[in-house]
Amino acid sequence: MMNNEIRWIKTHCARMDHGGCALLVGVRDNRIVEIKGDPEGFLNFGYVCPKGLASADRLTHPSRLKHPVKRAGKRGDGKWEPISWEEAFQTICENLSRIKEQYGAKAVAFCQGMPKGLEHFMLIRLANLFGSPNVVAVQDVCHAPREISGMHTCGFYPVADFHHPSQLVILWGSNITGTNEEGEICSLLLNQVKQGTKLIVIDPKKTDLAEKAEFWLQLKPGTDNALALAFLNVIIEEKRYDSDFVETWTYGFDSLAAHIKNYTPEAMTEVTGVPASLIRESARYYAETKPAAIQWGNPIEHNIHTFDSVRAILCLMAISGNLDIPGGNIQANEPKILGLGKFVRADMIPSKPKEMIHAHHRTIPRLMTVPPSFFKKAVLEEIPYPVRGAYMQCTNPLMGYAESRKTFDALMKLDFFAISDIFMTPTAGLADIVLPAATHFEFNDIGHYGLGHGYILARPKIVDPPPDCLPDTAILNELGRRLTPPEYWHENYEDFLEDLLKPGGLTYQQFVQKGYLKGEEKFRKYTASGFGTPSGKVELLLTQAEKYKLPALPSFTGTPDLDDPEFPLILTCAKDRYYLHSSYRQLEKLRKHSPRPLTEIHPQTADTYGIRDGDYVEIATRYGCITQFARVTEKVRPDTVYAAYGWWFPEGKSELQYEWTKSNFNMLTSADILGRAFGTPNLKGLRCKIRRKDCP
Numbered sequence: 001m002m003n004n005e006i007r008w009i010k011t012h013c014a015r016m017d018h019g020g021c022a023l024l025v026g027v028r029d030n031r032i033v034e035i036k037g038d039p040e041g042f043l044n045f046g047y048v049c050p051k052g053l054a055s056a057d058r059l060t061h062p063s064r065l066k067h068p069v070k071r072a073g074k075r076g077d078g079k080w081e082p083i084s085w086e087e088a089f090q091t092i093c094e095n096l097s098r099i100k101e102q103y104g105a106k107a108v109a110f111c112q113g114m115p116k117g118l119e120h121f122m123l124i125r126l127a128n129l130f131g132s133p134n135v136v137a138v139q140d141v142c143h144a145p146r147e148i149s150g151m152h153t154c155g156f157y158p159v160a161d162f163h164h165p166s167q168l169v170i171l172w173g174s175n176i177t178g179t180n181e182e183g184e185i186c187s188l189l190l191n192q193v194k195q196g197t198k199l200i201v202i203d204p205k206k207t208d209l210a211e212k213a214e215f216w217l218q219l220k221p222g223t224d225n226a227l228a229l230a231f232l233n234v235i236i237e238e239k240r241y242d243s244d245f246v247e248t249w250t251y252g253f254d255s256l257a258a259h260i261k262n263y264t265p266e267a268m269t270e271v272t273g274v275p276a277s278l279i280r281e282s283a284r285y286y287a288e289t290k291p292a293a294i295q296w297g298n299p300i301e302h303n304i305h306t307f308d309s310v311r312a313i314l315c316l317m318a319i320s321g322n323l324d325i326p327g328g329n330i331q332a333n334e335p336k337i338l339g340l341g342k343f344v345r346a347d348m349i350p351s352k353p354k355e356m357i358h359a360h361h362r363t364i365p366r367l368m369t370v371p372p373s374f375f376k377k378a379v380l381e382e383i384p385y386p387v388r389g390a391y392m393q394c395t396n397p398l399m400g401y402a403e404s405r406k407t408f409d410a411l412m413k414l415d416f417f418a419i420s421d422i423f424m425t426p427t428a429g430l431a432d433i434v435l436p437a438a439t440h441f442e443f444n445d446i447g448h449y450g451l452g453h454g455y456i457l458a459r460p461k462i463v464d465p466p467p468d469c470l471p472d473t474a475i476l477n478e479l480g481r482r483l484t485p486p487e488y489w490h491e492n493y494e495d496f497l498e499d500l501l502k503p504g505g506l507t508y509q510q511f512v513q514k515g516y517l518k519g520e521e522k523f524r525k526y527t528a529s530g531f532g533t534p535s536g537k538v539e540l541l542l543t544q545a546e547k548y549k550l551p552a553l554p555s556f557t558g559t560p561d562l563d564d565p566e567f568p569l570i571l572t573c574a575k576d577r578y579y580l581h582s583s584y585r586q587l588e589k590l591r592k593h594s595p596r597p598l599t600e601i602h603p604q605t606a607d608t609y610g611i612r613d614g615d616y617v618e619i620a621t622r623y624g625c626i627t628q629f630a631r632v633t634e635k636v637r638p639d640t641v642y643a644a645y646g647w648w649f650p651e652g653k654s655e656l657q658y659e660w661t662k663s664n665f666n667m668l669t670s671a672d673i674l675g676r677a678f679g680t681p682n683l684k685g686l687r688c689k690i691r692r693k694d695c696p
């Protein structure tokens, strides 16, 4: 007999962004019939976004991958033959082992996109035990600059504390109501704004919260370092810093003070496009309003000057006395769980820092994943050594990595690569083996491990996956047992969940009952033990700079891309509220809100180029060109173009990899011009031109 009652199960949203909203999921007959925000969620208080509401549709979508397949015909022909899991595992293991024998373990790369759950850490464990130092990830443009520069400057990664009231929040390139950035669901901030918390928004676009801000600084894309330096100039020159904190807890203040003298708001106005008086007033406001948090977003990591931008913003947090205070930028304390190093068995590969691909390019110490541009260089040019094989999961490099043509060439050149996904994608279309992953709601997982926000979230299984789909964690456990000493793996992959929770004395089931675990609330920890840097202080001037050949102080050394009269406009992008990167354009509920790629331009610019709203337009940089549809809007600067990012067409032809070249933003970027510290390419602040095109 069928049971027609809806059962409501609590879990946390995931895999539609960094995740975190507590959900109530209604299930009937092994099928999700409704999703609601859980009012008891400590991050979202019942909030849920359109992606969250549509998330169950991924599970039942007709084009979901349901069986492992192998390539039939030439790479990229779009022809596939279904195979068994046994054949899939055997083929992957034979090929990766063959490459390891011929070229060494480091010739195999393990590639991950935006981390989604425990699978990220299982992949690192697999790489470590396999003996390859090369885990390729998108961290060059996603959080590594913030986290690692934070570690070098103050010994931790300072995150905005939205769990305690702030008087002021600066949204620095963070569209939090659209993206619900890592660890920071917008509900917490919106509640504060209702209670009177003030906002400063630093964004080239008039975002929802720019409308509510005391100050909106509509800077030119790619000039965040110049703006942050001008803030430092005002606060230091006008002696508005927290002098007690600066004296006791910072290193190199006098050097910084001398260094920023020339970065006056007046001098930085032309570069940033922000009036000097507005820079001055907002800098004063930040310095005088305590506690104040800076919610820093992704764009400050999207150009070659990211190290300077992040370092300058870290200096701001420090001299204003907002580090590790409630409502400021804090070091979140982890709950009692297994440490990352232990989970991934970092001890198994002590040579990693010397051997990983990017060591050759002298990136910043502590960057432990390979920047994609250097991965491609290794495949294509064998610099510093050849890479011939790859295992990929949760990623679509053809869309997400800078310079898509080069990514295509690299994927075509690999001797072998396998990928797991829930849909066929442009990247998967080039693989030798494609594995059908079980996904969120279909297996037990833990969220937000290793994100630095001080809590982990339960994501229990809600429904069974299709019979032939396996969770990535199960796939990796099996690959581990076959490719590396089996004693480092479990009979049942779910025991890894238990390992993680054991230090706190919880079983997974007990954890699910609790819903989440949070670290202890403790602030100003430096008063007991100093800051975790060589000097024990916040290093405004980096003591190790010379050793690492990195600048000791942040500077402005020019815009990310060269000025060029042929490309008179500035190009940038922002995430689409309805999609996650290149994911989920198959889902009707989302596609109906955002049916095609839109390029936003100001009415003045539209006039200049004879473009009307809805016109088909070509956007070109020095590196490539694409076509999208014009959206004329006053929300953007007249000198700036916002092209949509992540577009491919799941409804397109598989043998053409779903028209991945047509509207794909990363056709416009370069993987050759990179920031030294993190190997970061310019995704924002490029120079471009635009023209109307006839619709084909």
Ligand SMILES: Nc1nc2c(c(=O)[nH]1)N[C@H]1C(S)=C(S)[C@@H](COP(=O)(O)OP(=O)(O)OC[C@H]3O[C@@H](n4cnc5c(=O)[nH]c(N)nc54)[C@H](O)[C@@H]3O)O[C@H]1N2
Binding pocket: 016, 017, 018, 114, 142, 172, 173, 174, 175, 176, 178, 179, 180, 181, 182, 202, 203, 204, 205, 207, 219, 220, 221, 222, 223, 224, 296, 297, 298, 299, 300, 572, 573, 574, 575, 576, 577, 578, 579, 580, 581, 684, 685
């Ligand atoms: N809907 C949705 N949510 C997501 C994602 C998604 O793809 N879609 N991705 C997730 C991931 S992996 C990440 S890392 C986060 C990122 O989340 P956010 O940090 O919010 O990133 P973006 O949307 O790239 O950009 C945020 C804001 O920066 C502005 N901006 C553009 N160029 C510049 C610039 O040069 N300087 C400054 N100061 N601002 C600029 C944009 O107008 C936008 O309002 O979002 C996560 N959440």
Ligand SMILES: Nc1nc2c(c(=O)[nH]1)N[C@H]1C(S)=C(S)[C@@H](COP(=O)(O)OP(=O)(O)OC[C@H]3O[C@@H](n4cnc5c(=O)[nH]c(N)nc54)[C@H](O)[C@@H]3O)O[C@H]1N2
Binding pocket: 015, 112, 113, 114, 115, 116, 138, 141, 142, 298, 393, 394, 395, 396, 397, 399, 400, 401, 402, 420, 421, 422, 423, 425, 437, 438, 439, 440, 472, 573, 574, 575, 580, 581, 582, 583, 584, 645, 646, 665, 666, 669, 683
């Ligand atoms: N130009 C430009 N480039 C960018 C950015 C930008 O703003 N502009 N943003 C950058 C940032 S911040 C990031 S984080 C990266 C993101 O880069 P990626 O993480 O590679 O982004 P996605 O395109 O979302 O690809 C994720 C893939 O995982 C699949 N997937 C979903 N769930 C599962 C699952 O449970 N298991 C498996 N195996 N697969 C699953 C999806 O179907 C999708 O194909 O892109 C970066 N690239």
Ligand code: SF4
Binding pocket: 013, 014, 016, 017, 018, 019, 020, 021, 047, 048, 049, 050, 051, 052, 053, 179, 180, 185
């Ligand atoms: S904001 Fe993120 S975590 Fe919350 S419902 Fe939307 S996709 Fe899920």
Ligand SMILES: [Mo]
Binding pocket: 114, 141, 142, 298
């Ligand atoms: Mo990201």
